[in-house]
Amino acid sequence: MDTLGYTGDVITHVVFKSGGKQYRVNGDLFVLGANAIQSPAILLRSGIVHGETGLNLHEQIGASVEVFLDGLASLNGSSISTGLNYCFYDGEFRRERAATLTSFDNRWPYGLRTEPGKWHHLLPLTLVTEELPSLENKVTVDDATGKAVIHHTGPSTYAKLGLQYALDNLDGLLEPLPVEAVHFREWRITESHVQGTLRMGKNGDGSVIDHSLLHHRKRNLVVVGTSTFPSSSASNPSLTAAALSIRAAELLFA
Structure with a gap:
């Protein structure tokens, strides 16, 4: 396992393994x-x-939504995200609930539509909400193996309220589009952040x-x-x- 060596308050070396061999580097x-x-x-x-x-330890929480469009083909271009919307991002509400960013995606994580002529008449959305740090969420090391151990109690009420508000108010955000239906798909396991x-x-x-x-x-x-x-x-x-x-x-x- 990688470790740092020190004398007093000065780091003197690092010890690490690579290819089954242990190395020490001074610096x-x-x-x-x-x-x-x-x-x-x-x-x-x-x-x-x-x-x-x-x-x-903390990261954002997220949800995935698919919007079925009525007669509008949305998938085009080369970037995964074709736009970001900040209408749920800032304001006095942040005293009580979290900010949420809406990403308009250019991919089909749940497949294309099966109806004739409507296979790409859909708009995948990713909603990502800020999270608060908590002393209960942390990284420790296992005494026997030295490996990192993650302790996490789940999303805070603050974050969940922010994300739920964005989900409940998607109709207003999508009002300019010919929306046929909005389908909630899943709570995302991680945002990898x-x-x-x-x-x-x-x-x-x-x-x-x-x-x-x-x-x-x-x-x-x-x-x-x-x-x-x-x-x-x-x-x-x-x-x-x-x-x-x-x-x-x-x-x-x-």
Whole structure:
């Protein structure tokens, strides 16, 4: 299992296995970017625990819907997502329920329609809702194997209310289209955007890293990726994660 070695508050080396062999690499600066599950697991295995290391695991929740259109063919082009709608995204309501992003998709995850002449008269939608971090949702490591273990209690009421509101109000969003029927298909298992287990903040507030993505205690350890996010949004986090990483490099070498 991968671990970080250190003397005092300075990381000195990393130990890892590859091809059945164990390696040790020494260095002066280390960057940890193994996602929001494995990054905290590496720190926990290494005995590097500061603030809420491994806690606040969260990601968006989502639902899939298919809209059958009356005489309108919608599938065309090369991109999976042909449009994003933000009408359920912001407002005073966020005190009580989450923001939701609606993606108009250019694929057919449940197959094409079977009616003659209507096979592509459909519009798949993906509704994605922000989620709140929770101390109950976390990553730990198994004492015997050292492998990461995920503990998750399920979506929050805040997130479920936001997603349900968007589902209940799709008629207004789709009003300009010739809608024949709206079919709820499934609650999505994951959005593959796990976040928050090594969140950034001020030292002493439970956070693990600072605004420049440096570990509060191990000051030659940079943590990158969505594990650093204090909270999620309903939008894809990839560009934000990349921008934070570029910013951290610029601050480090300025």
